[in-house]
Structure formats: structure tokens, C-alpha cells
Amino acid sequence: MKYSIPSLATAAALLPGATLAQDAAGFDARVNEVFANSTGWFVNLIFAPLPGTSFPWIVLWLVVGATVFTIYFGFIQLRAFSHAISLVKGDYSDPNDAGEVSHFQALATALSGTVGLGNIAGVAVAVGIGGPGATFWMILAGLMGMASKFTECTLGVKYRNEYPDGTVSGGPMYYMTKGFDERGYPGGKIMAVLFAIFCIGGAFGGGNMFQANQAHAQISGIVGDYPGWITGIVFALVVFAVIVGGIKSIARVTEKVVPFMGLLYVGTALVILLMNYDMIGWAFGQIFAGAFTGLGVAGGFVGALIQGFKRAAFSNEAGVGSAAIAHSAVRTKEPITEGVVSLLEPFIDTVVICTMTALVITISGVQMIDPETGLFILGDDGKIMTEGGVQGVQLTSAAFASGLSWFPYVLAIAVVLFAFSTMISWSYYGLKAWTYLFGEGKTNELIFKLLFCFFVVVGAAAQLGAVIDFSDAMIFAMAVVNITALYLLMPIVKREMNSYFDRLKSGEIKRHKA
Amino acid sequence: MSKTTLVVGLDGSPAGEKALAFAKRQAKQMGDCTIALCYVIEWSPFTFQTPEENEQRHKRREEELKLAHDRVLDPALASLKKDGHTATGTVRHGDAAEILDSFAKELGAEQIIVGRVGARGLKDRMFGSVSGRLVASAAVPVTIIP
Numbered sequence: 001m002k003y004s005i006p007s008l009a010t011a012a013a014l015l016p017g018a019t020l021a022q023d024a025a026g027f028d029a030r031v032n033e034v035f036a037n038s039t040g041w042f043v044n045l046i047f048a049p050l051p052g053t054s055f056p057w058i059v060l061w062l063v064v065g066a067t068v069f070t071i072y073f074g075f076i077q078l079r080a081f082s083h084a085i086s087l088v089k090g091d092y093s094d095p096n097d098a099g100e101v102s103h104f105q106a107l108a109t110a111l112s113g114t115v116g117l118g119n120i121a122g123v124a125v126a127v128g129i130g131g132p133g134a135t136f137w138m139i140l141a142g143l144m145g146m147a148s149k150f151t152e153c154t155l156g157v158k159y160r161n162e163y164p165d166g167t168v169s170g171g172p173m174y175y176m177t178k179g180f181d182e183r184g185y186p187g188g189k190i191m192a193v194l195f196a197i198f199c200i201g202g203a204f205g206g207g208n209m210f211q212a213n214q215a216h217a218q219i220s221g222i223v224g225d226y227p228g229w230i231t232g233i234v235f236a237l238v239v240f241a242v243i244v245g246g247i248k249s250i251a252r253v254t255e256k257v258v259p260f261m262g263l264l265y266v267g268t269a270l271v272i273l274l275m276n277y278d279m280i281g282w283a284f285g286q287i288f289a290g291a292f293t294g295l296g297v298a299g300g301f302v303g304a305l306i307q308g309f310k311r312a313a314f315s316n317e318a319g320v321g322s323a324a325i326a327h328s329a330v331r332t333k334e335p336i337t338e339g340v341v342s343l344l345e346p347f348i349d350t351v352v353i354c355t356m357t358a359l360v361i362t363i364s365g366v367q368m369i370d371p372e373t374g375l376f377i378l379g380d381d382g383k384i385m386t387e388g389g390v391q392g393v394q395l396t397s398a399a400f401a402s403g404l405s406w407f408p409y410v411l412a413i414a415v416v417l418f419a420f421s422t423m424i425s426w427s428y429y430g431l432k433a434w435t436y437l438f439g440e441g442k443t444n445e446l447i448f449k450l451l452f453c454f455f456v457v458v459g460a461a462a463q464l465g466a467v468i469d470f471s472d473a474m475i476f477a478m479a480v481v482n483i484t485a486l487y488l489l490m491p492i493v494k495r496e497m498n499s500y501f502d503r504l505k506s507g508e509i510k511r512h513k514a
Numbered sequence: 515m516s517k518t519t520l521v522v523g524l525d526g527s528p529a530g531e532k533a534l535a536f537a538k539r540q541a542k543q544m545g546d547c548t549i550a551l552c553y554v555i556e557w558s559p560f561t562f563q564t565p566e567e568n569e570q571r572h573k574r575r576e577e578e579l580k581l582a583h584d585r586v587l588d589p590a591l592a593s594l595k596k597d598g599h600t601a602t603g604t605v606r607h608g609d610a611a612e613i614l615d616s617f618a619k620e621l622g623a624e625q626i627i628v629g630r631v632g633a634r635g636l637k638d639r640m641f642g643s644v645s646g647r648l649v650a651s652a653a654v655p656v657t658i659i660p
Contacts, residue, residue: 090559095616099575099607101568102559109565166573248567255562329568428565 035458036466039473046473046480054299058476059309065319065483066144069151072490073497077146077347080340083504087341091513101330103341110326110342112258113207113425114349116418118315120265120411121214121393123357127367128383128391130307131297131376132283133290135358137308138315142350145318146343151486154339154493155179156324157332170328171429172199172321172482173436179489191481192436195321198477199433200448202322205471206314207426208452209459211419214393216460218415221394222408232460236453238420243427244449258421261414262353268410269356272403276363283362295375298382310472313479315354316346320475321482325429334509336500339493357396364399366390427452519548519623523614523644526553526586529629532659534590537627541599549601551590552617553582557607579605611647618654625655 047056070077086092087103126134152172159178160170173192180188216231241247273280289295290304297303317323323345327338361367368377368385376384383391390398393415400407427449434448435441503509522537524530534551541547555578563571582605594601606613618626628645645658 093559095606095608098559099555099557099571099578101563101571104560105563105568108562109568112562113565166576167569168572169569255564259562326565326568329565329571331572425565 035462035470039466039470042477043469043473046476047469053302055302055306056310058480059306059313061483062148062313062319062476062479063141063144063309065479065486066141066148069147069486069490070144073147073150073494075147076150076340076497077143077343080150080343081347084340084344086511087337088344089513091511092337092509093512095512097331103330103332103337106327106330106338107341107344108259109329109425110323111345111348112255112421113322113326113429114315114317114345114422115258115262115353116422117211117214117393117415118311119349119353120357120396120415120418121217122311122315123354124361124392124395124399126307126311127358127361128386128395129298130304131290131295131367131384132286132358132362133288133292133295133297133301133304134308134311135287135355135362136291137305138312138354138358139308139351141309141312142316142318142346142354145312145316145346145350148319148483148486149316149323149346150339150343151490151493152319152321152324152482153327153342154335154496155486155489156328157330157335157338158492158496160328168329168331169432169435169440171325171432171436172478172485173433174328175324175489176481176485179485179492183488183492185488188485191485195478195481195485196433196436198474198481199321200430200437201474202320202471202478203426203430203433204452204455205474207322207430207471208423208455209462210471211422211426212456212459213462215416215419218393218397218412221397222412228461229457230460232457235420235423235460236456239423239427239456240449240453242424243452244446254417254421254424258417261417264410265414266353266356268400268404268407269360272360272400273356273363275403279363280359283359286362287358297376297384298378312346312350312354314472314475316349317475318346319479319483319486321478322426322429324482325432326425334496334500336493336496339497360403361395361399364402366395366399366402423456517546518544519550519621521550521552521614521618521621521623521626523610523626523628523648524551524553524586524590525610525629525631526582527629527631529631529659530586531629533627533629534594536657536659538594538597538599540627547600549594549599550617550621550623551587551594551601551603552614553587553603553605554610554613555579555582555605555607556610558609575607578607610644611651614648615652615654618652623654625657626652627657627659630658630660 046058049055050057050060088107090102090104093102126138155175156170159175160168161174162168172195176192176195177188212232212235215235216228219231220226238250242250292301299306313319323342327342330338332338366386368387370377379385386395388398397408397411400411430452431445431448435444438444520537520540522533524534537549541549587603587605591601591603614626614628626648628648630645631643649656
């Protein structure tokens, strides 16, 4: 974290200055430069293409992982889908456990960490570079990712730590150490430490800076351009109030508003789709055609595939290990039930919400198509040209505005709230990794939380490219370690799964509600 | 086990006290009667929580149970026993109307006695108060003490 020191000094020197406005742009640029220089090597390593191709090895890694889990667990995402819904409804909840964290609450908490900018801005980035075809690969990756999520969340609950005061700590760090010990494999501790380091990076990156960055882009898109660090400081103060100040009321308001915003977002997307119902068939046509031909996007269909897979993984975090931390809090007697419930997350997040965004962008026609060839027109940067040259979250905003002109305002509020709830979730994931490395304790926790607030400011001030690349890289690095551990531990999950479904079939596990 | 069981809903409020007093009078008249106290901690499995709240949920639940016992249930039980009544007590999490009804069914109770608390918030006004919903759905007679 060397790069944080000079930028902190610059920030401190700048804040009280009279030449604030002039220097602000310079500050943004400087943060960005320091950022890109210090993280570039890591980004390059993670996204290195397979020899002789332009296909990043990490994308293959995730897809192979999800495919292996899908096959190994016999398409669990299809077989257990309706059981997952029964579990969330509470049909199998023992009334004597009332008052504990319910399956619904665990699902909602994990979802509020993943549903967010990835679904709005991330999809726009994917479709902006990879065209509508990226959507097809995104949906496919979402469906496969359900099996990865199932595996990691089952293990997260099985191997969590329960403390005498009744609190719990869980996540990949714990199944790596305890699970490896149980199976007699070496290296669990090293992997856990590596994972924890990447998780902290991911928390600062995708869980924080990316959120702050896109929230700023959204706000400045509406009120006009202004320096990013202003948004950063406001956000940092609110995050500080919640995670350090323990002001639960703010968190509670967001918790109530975020699901509402999620429904509003999907509802609005549906309204726009219905308004253009005659184009839905065409949009799906574009998605399928683009998936296999690319429709002229950079890199052809492989470009669309890479973008789709990348964004799906970044949005639903399947295989990354973060959800395993969130789900560990549930005191279920059957770890497998948490795994089953968690497989709904990639479905809701990617297959439902991300697809909505992609469809609206495709239908809006904001992306320019050459009328003669039917192919997309590419800009100099390799991205598809758009009306007004918008990218990222602003592309989504423009697409929604073409249907409902006032929607960008609602979207801005949604983005800010999503960004905020994702930050709160990731501050928890990062904190768990931090305390795993440095030990539990008030001082350790406070150091992490203050650093977290600081990175909110950095994220809002830095430019999109450097932040997105770094946050992607860190989160994918988590997946490298996590999926390796999942391969080694998956026989344990299979044993649990078979035992659970046998008992469910024999009636030993009863429904408590008709 | 006594011939009749009366379920009394307590919530630590004066209304609950009134319900308890009424149950005592009834029990005296009936003679062979068990008073089953039930304290419901309002809780729903369908709320939204932060990861940190989830992590501490088990601890909070234990604290809530202890508090309900210490402040409301145990003193009420002690006073009932002192007066020579047969009494049991339980604390549960959930929706008060649903819990009281299912508790009464479990015990094969004769009736449920609750104090009346007026509609308090918007939710009560829209969906009815606890006592209102209890009357609408209970499987046994419900006595509401004004």
C-alpha cells in the first residue's frame, strides 16, 4: 500500500488551499497516475492472455471452475432450485430457531453486497465493449456460477469459527485452514493468508473504490462536472459514521431502501421493455447473433465472450469467496442449506438483473450501428460508439432515459444507495480478512475501517480505467486461491449434499410449514 | 396436567398485567387450571440486515430471551406460584398473533387472554393490531381485556 502515502499527503496539502478548484483536477490526475503505476504489474499478471490468444487465463479459470462444480454436483443449480425457494420462504425452518438469522436474511445480506454497480455500470461496460452478445455469455456464466456459489457457501458455514460470546467468523480463510487440516492437505494456512490479502485488496478495490468512482460519475453526470474528491469525502464521512460510529440508523435506512430500489430498477426496466415490446425479439436476436459473431465488436465473438464472463464474475462474485463470508453468520444445523440458498444469488443478480440492464441498453439504440452492414461502429478506443459518447454507468443512464426521460434521477439515487450498501458489505468482508491476518480486537478493526474510509476518497478521485482494472484484478485474485481450495474440498461438500438430500427424500428432514 | 389451560400473552405493558390479573380470577373460579404465559418478541425472518448484525444475531437473541425472562416472565411466574397457581412460561420470537395461536394449539388451551393495545402505527392501522389479528385467526376463544 505504498501508493497511499504520497496521495494522502497531497490530499492533506490540498484541502485547506485557496487554489482548491484549480488543483482539484490535477489531484485527480495525480491520484490516477500513482494508482496506475503502482498497480499495473498486478493487473497485467491477472489478466495475462493465454499464449497466442487474447483470452485472459483468469476468465478461463472461472469458467472451468464453474463448469467443474456444475458437473461434479450433478447440475445442482437446476435440481435444488425449487428447494432453495422453499428454504428462503422458511418452509423448513424449525420454529424453535425463530429469532436467529433466517435463510432469507442471509440471502438478502449477501445480495445487497453483490447487487449494485456491477449490475448497472458493469453490464454497461461489458455491452459497451463486447456488444449485446456479451449478455449471452454473462447469463451462461451466471447460471454456471450458481454451482460455485453453492460450493463455497456450504464450506463457509461448515468451517466457520464460533466464539463463546455467540458471534461467528467464517469464510474461505477458515475452510482453507480447517478443511485442509481435516483432509490432511498441506498449505491451508498459506492459502488462507493469500486469500485474506486479496480480499482486503478486493474490499478496497471493487468493494469500495469502484463504487465511489461510479457513484461520482453518476452524480456529476446530473449536476455537472466537479472534482471527484468532494464526492469521496462526503461518502467517506457517511461510511465512517456507519462502520466506525456504529450509527445503525443509516445502515437500517439503506437496508430498507436498497431492496426497494432493486425492485424499482427491475420494474422500470420491464416497463421500458414493454413500451418497446416489438423490439424484444430483435434484442434477443442481437444478443444471440452477437454472442457467436460479435457483430463487429473488438475481438469478435471472443471479445463478447470475455466481456460477458468478466462482468458476470465481477457482478455475482461466484467463486470469489465473498458470499461465503456473508453466509457464515447463519446458525443452521445443515451447512448445505446455506449453499442451496446461495445458489439463488447469481441467478437473481446476473440472470435477472444484469439481463434487464443489457436488454434496455440494446433496445434503446444508444449504441451506434452501421445501417449498411448491421455491425457496430467502433471508436478509436475499441469501444462501441454511443450517442453522446457515454460509457459505464452513464451508458445505462442514457439508455433508460431514452425510455423514461426522468429515470436518470432515480438511477442516480439507486446507484448511490447500491454503492453505499456494497461498500458496507465489503467493509465487513475486508474486516474479516483483516482480523484473520492481524487478530481480532478493537484497535485492529479501527485501523482497517479508517483505511477503508480513506480509499473511498481515492476511488472517487481516480479515473475509471485504473480503478476498474485494479478492483477486477484483486477480486479475481481471490478467485484464484478460492477455487483452488474448492477443488480440494469439494468431496466434503458432495458428502454433505448426498446425506442431506437422502434425508430430505426419506422424510427425516421435515417441512415445518405446509 | 390440569384440565384446562389458559394462555396469557404478556408484553411487559400494563395491558399485559391486566390480562394476567383477569386470568388469575378465571383460574381461581375454575380450580384445576394451568396458566401458560407467553412473551413474544416481535421478529420477522424477512427483514434486511447488515452482515455485522447477522454475525451478532445469535448473541442478541440470547440477550433478548434473558431480558424477557428477567424483566417480565420470571416475576410474573413467581407471583403466580406465590398465589398458588399452576403456571408455565415461555418466550418466543415471531409475530405475536401467530405465536399465541400456535402456542394455544400446542397446549390444547381453552382460551387465549390478551390485553388490548390500540393500533399504534401505520402497519397496525393497515393490517390490524395484534389482538385484532389474533381474534381473526385464532383456533380457540380469545378474551381481550380492555
